[in-house]
Amino acid sequence: MRTKLVIFTLIYIIQQSYASTFYVDQRHPYAGDSNPGTRQLPWLSLEHAAKTAAAGDTVLVTTGVFQEQVRIKNSGTAEHPIVFQTIPSAEVIIDGSQLNIPEWQGLVDLSEKNHIIFSGFHVQNSATAGIFADEASHLVIRNNYISDTASSGIGIWNSEYISVEGNEVRRACFYGRQECITISNSAYFEIYSNHIYESGPGNRGGEGIDIKDGCRHGRILQNHIHDLQQIGIYVDAWKRHTYHIEISRNRIHDCEGFALASEAGGLLEDVRFFNNIVYHNQHCGLVIGSWGDVSGMSRPIKNIRIINNTFVGNGWNEWGGGINVENPEAKKIIIRNNIFSNNLAFQIANEANVPETELIVENNLIDGFRDYAAEITGDKPVFGNPRFVNRQQHSFILLPDSPAIDRGSPEDAPPDDYCGTERPQGSAVDIGAFEYTDDVGIHNFDSDSDKPSGFQLYPNYPNPFNSTTTFSFYVQAPLHIKLIIYNIKGQAIDELFRGDISRGFHDFTWQAGYNIASGVYIYRLESSNEFISAKCIYLK
Numbered sequence: 001m002r003t004k005l006v007i008f009t010l011i012y013i014i015q016q017s018y019a020s021t022f023y024v025d026q027r028h029p030y031a032g033d034s035n036p037g038t039r040q041l042p043w044l045s046l047e048h049a050a051k052t053a054a055a056g057d058t059v060l061v062t063t064g065v066f067q068e069q070v071r072i073k074n075s076g077t078a079e080h081p082i083v084f085q086t087i088p089s090a091e092v093i094i095d096g097s098q099l100n101i102p103e104w105q106g107l108v109d110l111s112e113k114n115h116i117i118f119s120g121f122h123v124q125n126s127a128t129a130g131i132f133a134d135e136a137s138h139l140v141i142r143n144n145y146i147s148d149t150a151s152s153g154i155g156i157w158n159s160e161y162i163s164v165e166g167n168e169v170r171r172a173c174f175y176g177r178q179e180c181i182t183i184s185n186s187a188y189f190e191i192y193s194n195h196i197y198e199s200g201p202g203n204r205g206g207e208g209i210d211i212k213d214g215c216r217h218g219r220i221l222q223n224h225i226h227d228l229q230q231i232g233i234y235v236d237a238w239k240r241h242t243y244h245i246e247i248s249r250n251r252i253h254d255c256e257g258f259a260l261a262s263e264a265g266g267l268l269e270d271v272r273f274f275n276n277i278v279y280h281n282q283h284c285g286l287v288i289g290s291w292g293d294v295s296g297m298s299r300p301i302k303n304i305r306i307i308n309n310t311f312v313g314n315g316w317n318e319w320g321g322g323i324n325v326e327n328p329e330a331k332k333i334i335i336r337n338n339i340f341s342n343n344l345a346f347q348i349a350n351e352a353n354v355p356e357t358e359l360i361v362e363n364n365l366i367d368g369f370r371d372y373a374a375e376i377t378g379d380k381p382v383f384g385n386p387r388f389v390n391r392q393q394h395s396f397i398l399l400p401d402s403p404a405i406d407r408g409s410p411e412d413a414p415p416d417d418y419c420g421t422e423r424p425q426g427s428a429v430d431i432g433a434f435e436y437t438d439d440v441g442i443h444n445f446d447s448d449s450d451k452p453s454g455f456q457l458y459p460n461y462p463n464p465f466n467s468t469t470t471f472s473f474y475v476q477a478p479l480h481i482k483l484i485i486y487n488i489k490g491q492a493i494d495e496l497f498r499g500d501i502s503r504g505f506h507d508f509t510w511q512a513g514y515n516i517a518s519g520v521y522i523y524r525l526e527s528s529n530e531f532i533s534a535k536c537i538y539l540k
Contacts, residue, residue: 010060020057024049026064045478046070046094049084055115056080063460067098070108073371076115078138086120097125104152106132106155114138115416124148129182130172137161143467150174152182152206153196162189166467170195173206180206180228192467196225196232204229204384208255213266222245222462227448227523228255233279235259237266237301246539248275249418249462253394257281257314259464261327262299263292269303274414275433276309277396283320287310290327290352304329306338307412308423310396310433312388315344321372327360328352337408339386339396339432346372365431382407382431391456393505395472397434397458400536404431420537436460455479457525457532464537465512471496471523472507483508486522486533493521512538 023154033048034266035041043049047068049059055534057243061084070287076082083452086092096107107126110116110133119142123130130146133139134157143166146153153172164181172180180196183189191209199205208225210219221435225232227338228246232252235245238306252258257278262268278285286306290299322340325333331350342499347366350359351374361378369377387402389395398404408429417435424430425437437459458472471483481501485494493516496508516538524533 010313017313020054021052021131022049022057022059023253024059024064025060026066027062041061042139043171050230051066053082053084053219055082058083058085060085060087061090061092061121062087063092065093065095068094069096069099069101069105070094072107072110072113072116075113081115081119081138081140084119084121085117088122088513091122092120093122095125096127099127101126101128103128103151104134106130107149108132110136110139114135116140117142118162119143121145122147126150127510130169131155133159133162135159136537139163140165142166144168144169147171148174148200150177150200151359152178153180155182155184156186156189157182157184158186160189162186163192164194165190165192167194169194169434171198171200172196174200176200176204176206176230177201178206179208179210179234181209183209183211183215183218185212187218189215189218191218191220191223193462193468194224195468196223196363197227199227206230208232208252210236210246211242212236213238213242215242215245218246220245222249222465224251226252226254226390231256231259233258235271236263237262237264237268239264242265242266242268245269245271247271247273248414251277251461253278253280255281255451257284258286259289260287260301260304261289261291262301264294265292265297265299267300268304269301271304273304273306274308275418277312277418277433278309278314279293279394280334281314281320282316282321283314284324285314287325288323288325288327288330288333288352298329299327300329300331301327303334303521304332305334305412306336307334308337308408308414308417308429308431308433309481310339310341311343311347312339312341312391312396313343318345320344321346321370322348322420323353324349325354326351328354329437330354331358333359334412335359335364336411337413337429337431339365339367339368339404341386341388341391343368346370346375348376348378349374350376358510363407363431365404365407380409386432389472389474390505393507394434395458395505395507396432397472398430398432398436400436402430402436407431409527419461420460420463455481455525455527455532457534459534461538464539466539469536469538470507470509471525472505473525474505475501475503477503482524483512484524484526486524488520488522491524
């Protein structure tokens, strides 16, 4: 009995050793790095916390400005990661404006470390990258705001099992050094629900997200990228075999769209591109490119599936369009079930003259065939206005009389759409990123009408979502309304809007707070005599 008690006690001590929580609080009158790091006697610097935290430790940081490089010394384990996290509502700034950081490091450096979670910080003014990792694994970089970096806002190299989620990256890549989010020669990664915008100054800035040089087994999901001078999302094999990449549910506008390439001879293959919304980009919505620094070099690209996307209004300054196939070596390219509407010089172009045996184009909606020299329509095209809810407000959900409804092919179609709506809803798959459904919510009215007389609510996007989602609705006449979020028990947990609103299309973004648990939530639009509500899914 005594032996069992000793063993139990040892197990309890070992478990406790993996459960320390430390505090960093600059504003505490007794803060100091010689303290034990408790709430009552917190540490003063992040640098000390980064050197001290061990597997299983959590470091909680409250409001302050830290002019120091954060280089985490130890690794966590799968069962006991190291967590660096800001306290809810705290504004914690890591500022590198007075620091001279070597080129192959970051203001926050996670290189050669494993099982680290870094969440909620504002990282700014780095002479190199904002958050950087080389030869690391099992990293979660979540809900950070990174701005004004000379190199990548977030840069990951030669690593595996990486999650970059819910971050905001602004004015990265001064003078075009690297990209806003860079993933190079890395495996098993997910770049999810990030907001990337505003090019850094000088020499055009960098691409939004670049997946390059040997990356494999990765997903780029639900990112919003806009107002860059370069490509929004770029997948470039460079010199290494780059493969099994999924690009879905991203919204890209006012950039140079998407691009796929093999600039230095590496094979790019097995890229799946679906449920993306691509509009108002200069040049093309998507390019399968043949560019590179060395002329005459082979640039192999094969097994690319571009299915159920929406391309609208791409092309500036008299040239550009929806998709352009520029690489004559491209093989087994499928362009199917996409909407191409009002793109400038062409909707789909095959400038490389890839043969039909290697380029399958079918079941696309073409709105505005331009008769460009290399323009094609493919097999079974649907011609006409796609009938969006509100093109001017960039709501590309389909109206009930859209010719895109039930006109797509089921072959390789994604099982759900941009909003998470299951395909198909009707007799066949719809064309484009949205599957039409008239069952957008739960209705309750005081009148005899079976539809809301004052407004219409549309599915939120993205859905499911990680940190933010947008609720869209149309108001037929000026109204006094409320937009409220409820949990599944019917308890109101947030109010996004209450007041008078004008006629027209409106949207509101919900930022799920730290106290919101993963699960199903109801968003409800109410007026004085009616309401409409729908479900959304939050995955923390």
